[in-house]
Amino acid sequence: MIAALFLTFLPVSSPAETVPAASLTQAPAEDPALEAKITAAGKDVAKLLELAAACVAAGQEDGAKKVYKKILTLDANNETARKGLRHQQYDGKWFESFAELSKYKREEAARMKQKGLARFKDQWVPEADLPFLNLGWTKDDKGVWANPALLAREKQIAEWKAAGYQFRPDDNSWIAPADVPKWAALQWKCGEEWVDLAQANAFHSKVEQSWELSGERFETWATCDWDGANLARWHAEKTYPDLVRLFGIEPARKPHFFVLRNLEQYNQAASSGLLGESEGFSSLHGAYFSDAFFDRAAAPQYLGCGVSYWDRQDPKLAVWGPYWVRWAAAQSFIDAIDPSWRAVGARSAAPGGDLAAYATDFWAEKKIPRWLRYGAAAYAERFLKDPEAAEGADPWAIRAFAFAELKKAGGLRKLDEVFAFPLSLTDIPASARLYNEAGLLVSFLLDGAEGNRDVGRALDEFRGALKSGKKDECAAAAVALQKALAKHESEIKKFAGL
Numbered sequence: 001m002i003a004a005l006f007l008t009f010l011p012v013s014s015p016a017e018t019v020p021a022a023s024l025t026q027a028p029a030e031d032p033a034l035e036a037k038i039t040a041a042g043k044d045v046a047k048l049l050e051l052a053a054a055c056v057a058a059g060q061e062d063g064a065k066k067v068y069k070k071i072l073t074l075d076a077n078n079e080t081a082r083k084g085l086r087h088q089q090y091d092g093k094w095f096e097s098f099a100e101l102s103k104y105k106r107e108e109a110a111r112m113k114q115k116g117l118a119r120f121k122d123q124w125v126p127e128a129d130l131p132f133l134n135l136g137w138t139k140d141d142k143g144v145w146a147n148p149a150l151l152a153r154e155k156q157i158a159e160w161k162a163a164g165y166q167f168r169p170d171d172n173s174w175i176a177p178a179d180v181p182k183w184a185a186l187q188w189k190c191g192e193e194w195v196d197l198a199q200a201n202a203f204h205s206k207v208e209q210s211w212e213l214s215g216e217r218f219e220t221w222a223t224c225d226w227d228g229a230n231l232a233r234w235h236a237e238k239t240y241p242d243l244v245r246l247f248g249i250e251p252a253r254k255p256h257f258f259v260l261r262n263l264e265q266y267n268q269a270a271s272s273g274l275l276g277e278s279e280g281f282s283s284l285h286g287a288y289f290s291d292a293f294f295d296r297a298a299a300p301q302y303l304g305c306g307v308s309y310w311d312r313q314d315p316k317l318a319v320w321g322p323y324w325v326r327w328a329a330a331q332s333f334i335d336a337i338d339p340s341w342r343a344v345g346a347r348s349a350a351p352g353g354d355l356a357a358y359a360t361d362f363w364a365e366k367k368i369p370r371w372l373r374y375g376a377a378a379y380a381e382r383f384l385k386d387p388e389a390a391e392g393a394d395p396w397a398i399r400a401f402a403f404a405e406l407k408k409a410g411g412l413r414k415l416d417e418v419f420a421f422p423l424s425l426t427d428i429p430a431s432a433r434l435y436n437e438a439g440l441l442v443s444f445l446l447d448g449a450e451g452n453r454d455v456g457r458a459l460d461e462f463r464g465a466l467k468s469g470k471k472d473e474c475a476a477a478a479v480a481l482q483k484a485l486a487k488h489e490s491e492i493k494k495f496a497g498l
Helices: 002-009 021-025 032-041 045-057 061-074 079-084 098-114 127-134 148-162 177-184 197-203 226-247 263-272 321-337 341-349 355-364 370-382 397-409 415-420 428-448 453-468 471-487 489-496
Strands: 088-090 093-095 117-120 123-126 166-168 173-175 188-190 193-195 211-214 219-222 256-260 287-290 305-309
Touching (some): 032 045, 088 098, 093 098, 117 127, 173 177, 188 197, 193 197, 197 226, 256 263, 256 321, 305 321, 321 370, 370 415, 370 428, 397 428, 397 489, 415 471, 428 453, 453 471, 471 489
Parallel strands (some): 219 256
Antiparallel strands (some): 088 093, 117 123, 211 219
């Protein structure tokens, strides 16, 4: 039946159009004149090259190939002949086809990988160096890699300090001595102009020219009004102690996070790639992690960070702003202590590559399991002590609310499923519940497991593995931590009132 269908749809030539089978395979007819010229040139490569060039000029491609092949019998590495035959040169060798070259490269890469080397442009470098070379970073005399954009910024700051400039953290700027009176008058420099706060809020309402506020521990980038950005900065700072308490290490530099001014801008930033993400999880929550955020204005610079929105004009949405801010800040903190430089470097070198493949590589490189990463963000959002609790009020009111919401949603599912962390865009309620279940586990680790030796020891071992920077040690420690939590599942449920 299948054969019949093929016959039905194949075009059938008329007898007049039929091409004799022999003509499909026979070699091109000999050109006696060309043969005579080749014979006359003998072993003179220069004359043969002239003959080949004449064939090319006359549009006689087959003739040129014939001459080039003759040249290679006399001079196997003749570059003009090799290129004329479209051969590829690599590693000091010529390859007659891309398939042949690709095979050689695969075999070469496998050999070099065994030596701990990887290809960067036309040289082999240590695999550990490749991500930073792809990012355009440089290594100092002590062997430490540094981002040239940050080095340039530090140099500029040193020059400003020497010239008497003053730092203003409220917009992360350096104020020239002559402009200090404008600062004192509460004006803001936007571009080349000094304006009032209303004009500055309008100027900074776009993602490309957002507010930048410097805090003690975080950098807050925001398109909402300055008052909202300032509150976001305050909330981010409140997450820091608990994140250090959980992971046992701190970022080498201040992490930055983004606060957008409304849901419309949030959706646009995620979907347009302006603050790109690889998995589409921005639709699950009021915050997401932008793992595909790169600044390509100069040398590629990875700017991946937590992103949230705070619509201060909508009373119903405004109350959620601080929650999502804390979640975004926590994500930025965690990525700063557990970066994916290999995946980021490869993406930087080939920005048009498959985004789904990048996501796979990005998350596979992590040392902190996803349930713990998202659980830490959820803890910062709604399980920590209420940073806004009034004197005399219950400081754990936010956590009580989170426990109640989790109970309403169905409680704590099997821990193995939480550890697997199967986020899904097709079941948003289940994914939202998963965020909170992971948050509950972190809440138990930090605030409910006091005196529990099994859990405490497992968490300490994970912290130690994370400090070591060795992924295999982190993986083993994470498994041990998960087993310790599973052993005390009933205590976790009791802690949450489930």
